Amino acid sequence: MxxxxxxxxxxxxxxxxxxxxxMTSTQLKALAAAATDHPAxxxxxxxxxxxxxxxxxxxxxxxxxxxxxEDYFDAAGYFALDKVLExxxxxxxxxxxxxxxxxxRGGAGFPTGRKWLFAHxxxxxxxxxxxxxxxxxxxxxxxxxxxxxxxxxxxxxxxIAAYAVGADEGYVYIRAEYPVAVKRLNKAIGQARDYGLLxxxxxxxxxxxDLHIRxxxxxxxxxxxxxxxxxxxxxRGTPRLRPPFPAIKGLFEKPTVLNNVETYANVPAxxxxxxxxxxxxxxxxxxxxxxxxxxxxxxxxxxxxxxMGTTLRxxxxxxxxxxxDGRAFKAAQTGGPSGGCIPAEHLDTPVDYxxxxxxxxxxxxxxxxxMNEDKCMVGIAKFFMEFMVEESCGKCTPCRLGTRQLLRxxxxxxxxxxxxxxxxxxxxxxxxxxxxxxCALGQTAANPVLSTLRYFRHEYEAHVRDKRCPSRxxxxxxxxxxxxxxxxxxxxxxxxxxxxxxxxxxxxxxIDGKLCVKCGACLESCKFEAVDKEW
Amino acid sequence: METSCxxxxxxxxxxxxxxxxxxGRDPSMLIQILHETxxxxxxLPQDVQQCIADELKMPPAEVYxxxxxxxxxxxxxxxxxxxxxxxxxxxxxxxxxxxxxKLKKTLAVGSxxxxxxxxxxxxxxxxxxxxNKAPVVYVDNDQHEFVTPELMVEILSHYRDDQxxxxxxxxxxxxxxxxxxxxx
Numbered sequence: 001m002x003x004x005x006x007x008x009x010x011x012x013x014x015x016x017x018x019x020x021x022x023m024t025s026t027q028l029k030a031l032a033a034a035a036t037d038h039p040a041x042x043x044x045x046x047x048x049x050x051x052x053x054x055x056x057x058x059x060x061x062x063x064x065x066x067x068x069x070e071d072y073f074d075a076a077g078y079f080a081l082d083k084v085l086e087x088x089x090x091x092x093x094x095x096x097x098x099x100x101x102x103x104x105r106g107g108a109g110f111p112t113g114r115k116w117l118f119a120h121x122x123x124x125x126x127x128x129x130x131x132x133x134x135x136x137x138x139x140x141x142x143x144x145x146x147x148x149x150x151x152x153x154x155x156x157x158x159x160i161a162a163y164a165v166g167a168d169e170g171y172v173y174i175r176a177e178y179p180v181a182v183k184r185l186n187k188a189i190g191q192a193r194d195y196g197l198l199x200x201x202x203x204x205x206x207x208x209x210d211l212h213i214r215x216x217x218x219x220x221x222x223x224x225x226x227x228x229x230x231x232x233x234x235x236r237g238t239p240r241l242r243p244p245f246p247a248i249k250g251l252f253e254k255p256t257v258l259n260n261v262e263t264y265a266n267v268p269a270x271x272x273x274x275x276x277x278x279x280x281x282x283x284x285x286x287x288x289x290x291x292x293x294x295x296x297x298x299x300x301x302x303x304x305x306x307x308m309g310t311t312l313r314x315x316x317x318x319x320x321x322x323x324x325d326g327r328a329f330k331a332a333q334t335g336g337p338s339g340g341c342i343p344a345e346h347l348d349t350p351v352d353y354x355x356x357x358x359x360x361x362x363x364x365x366x367x368x369x370x371m372n373e374d375k376c377m378v379g380i381a382k383f384f385m386e387f388m389v390e391e392s393c394g395k396c397t398p399c400r401l402g403t404r405q406l407l408r409x410x411x412x413x414x415x416x417x418x419x420x421x422x423x424x425x426x427x428x429x430x431x432x433x434x435x436x437x438x439c440a441l442g443q444t445a446a447n448p449v450l451s452t453l454r455y456f457r458h459e460y461e462a463h464v465r466d467k468r469c470p471s472r473x474x475x476x477x478x479x480x481x482x483x484x485x486x487x488x489x490x491x492x493x494x495x496x497x498x499x500x501x502x503x504x505x506x507x508x509x510x511i512d513g514k515l516c517v518k519c520g521a522c523l524e525s526c527k528f529e530a531v532d533k534e535w
Numbered sequence: 536m537e538t539s540c541x542x543x544x545x546x547x548x549x550x551x552x553x554x555x556x557x558x559g560r561d562p563s564m565l566i567q568i569l570h571e572t573x574x575x576x577x578x579l580p581q582d583v584q585q586c587i588a589d590e591l592k593m594p595p596a597e598v599y600x601x602x603x604x605x606x607x608x609x610x611x612x613x614x615x616x617x618x619x620x621x622x623x624x625x626x627x628x629x630x631x632x633x634x635x636x637k638l639k640k641t642l643a644v645g646s647x648x649x650x651x652x653x654x655x656x657x658x659x660x661x662x663x664x665x666x667n668k669a670p671v672v673y674v675d676n677d678q679h680e681f682v683t684p685e686l687m688v689e690i691l692s693h694y695r696d697d698q699x700x701x702x703x704x705x706x707x708x709x710x711x712x713x714x715x716x717x718x719x
Contacts, residue, residue, distance in 0.1 A: 136661065138622070138623030139625045140662070140666075141664030144664040217569070217607040218605050231566065234563040234567075235565075235597075236600055236601055237605070293666055295625035296625050296628040296629070296669075301667040302667045369628055370628075375628060384624075393604075
């Protein structure tokens with residue numbers, strides 16, 4: 001639990017009237033002028049190929065020492081903040097972000113500039129900026145990497161956002177599961193305070209802003225914005241009814257801007273290089289780049305950053321170098337537990353917000369799990385539903401009960417006890433959850449089921465109708481049978497925990513399928529290869 | 536209930552008061568306070584929650600509601616070593632379930648349970664963000680990568696050996712903070 005007890009806040013405004021090493025605007029400009037782009041570094045065949053990537057959010061990751069603010073200065077760090085304070089009014093900053101077309105990288109893809117505009121226009125003198133670093137989607141770790149490898153980019157961007165909306169206080173809500181990220185961010189905040197880049201009268205331009213860290217405690221729903229705000233306030237992380245939206249009434253009932261880590265990481269580059277540069281990358285509706293955490297059954301997994309509109313095929317086969325062990329591609333899962341499985345026929349879909357929704361998945365925070373032909377799609381749906389049952393906060397009924405019911409159906413299916421009418425019942429329940437749940441977690445909880453039903457319905461039908469798992473993945477679909485090699489040694493019968501094996505000594509034994517719990521103990525115990533696992 | 540001392544063995548308030556103090560006696564810092572208290576004590580039993588509630592001048596029910604909501608807070612003591620098997624999507628696809636099965640069999644516990652000798656607690660945790668090294672298992676704060684069921688058994692034996700494990704010595708008395716600290 002490193003980082004939890006080491007972290008303490010003691011600075012408020014006025015706590016440190018003189019900065020240890022104040023940074024001036026002139027010094028920043030000189031450093032920014034000398035900054036050069038990092039050459040793309042190819043890490044060899046074990047790593048995803050660098051050629052097709054385009055790094056904005058991850059630009060500094062791996063190139064600078066995250067624990068030295070001086071390294072960040074050398075990479076034109078805090079130059080954007082200086083530029084904003086010197087040259088632009090808050091309204092102009094928002095216009096730049098609007099023009100850039102930057103959209104939220106946390107999942108829903110709401111235009112960042114519009115969020116800022118709402119908070120800017122909201123009445124009230126006290127406002128907050130919050131960073132969502134509660135990266136809960138299983139399979140996504142870009143926020144962790146940005147915070148661990150380039151924490152100052154997030155601090156700088158939050159200061160810019162604070163200036164744009166008129167906030168003077170910010171919070172980073174970060175998972176307790178990421179102790180290194182907490183430690184580095186903490187250190188970075190301390191350094192920024194030393195240099196007068198956080199605190200009173202930043203860069204001598206009369207702008208005040210300070211930043212605090214709040215730790216999560218293991219609740220997936222806290223990635224939802226209103227639940228996150230409750231958690232920052234020290235309460236149970238249950239979502240609030242919207243409207244009012246956080247931009248009007250957010251943290252401590254004050255107007256609040258809330259963005260994801262990766263979204264913030266794009267902001268300094270947009271300010272430095274202009275909105276035209278940023279909007280020249282990507283597709284019509286989705287500008288810039290997206291970081292994906294490429295994982296699962298792929299040769300070279302890891303974090304990759306590609307322009308929006310890159311196809312899945314390019315990502316998986318050109319950057320990720322394909323599927324290992326000569327297996328065939330079956331599906332790619334995007335969007336975490338709220339997303340869906342994309343089959344081979346959609347491999348050429350360009351990856352952007354709209355296209356992914358159209359094929360029944362979503363961008364999500366950028367987890368991209370590749371699955372080969374050995375993975376059962378019903379099993380995957382069940383895996384996500386188990387996750388959702390665990391993580392549903394329980395505040396609203398459709399999500400709390402709906403996820404449990406869906407899981408029961410899926411369990412029935414994978415055990416071969418379901419009927420065809422169950423599939424229809426699942427579809428209707430999923431629709432109810434989508435239209436009546438309180439927050440996005442419940443509204444999208446059924447997506448893994450719906451998307452697998454859409455593209456892999458035949459697998460569901462094989463489970464239900466033929467009591468067979470085509471991918472040979474579902475444990476309960478297997479049948480254990482004793483063949484003629486059996487010497488009647490009784491070893492399997494004594495190993496069987498369910499007493500499902502009968503037969504007298506020195507005669508061939510029989511497994512009673514009704515009693516069998518599919519544990520495989522007989523197969524492990526047999527010395528004569530007399531037990532077959534059939535599908 | 537007298538909360539200055541929870542069970543007569545160690546001064547509860549002496550542990551909790553400084554933690555509450557350095558978080559500014561601020562009810563909005565409750566989660567941070569609970570993290571630090573759990574780090575110091577190993578778990579958050581009822582009288583600890585009562586004490587925190589008193590210090591923050593808030594209803595104990597509110598503290599309890601937060602403790603039970605978040606999965607990292609526990610009201611039962613953990614074993615000497617906590618094994619956390621990541622069950623994120625990448626780890627699942629790479630076979631984390633087989634590791635869990637193996638652990639359940641080897642240790643004869645279910646998930647969230649502690650072995651009878653108090654050495655290992657088996658946890659299934661949410662994605663730890665090390666998906667490129669899947670499947671990942673944490674034992675205490677050590678990250679083990681590309682784990683297989685066979686490797687897992689080997690890893691376990693290291694932890695047993697390191698402690699010069701003997702069942703008689705390592706029974707954890709849930710009340711004492713010193714022994715709880717050994718696992719952190």
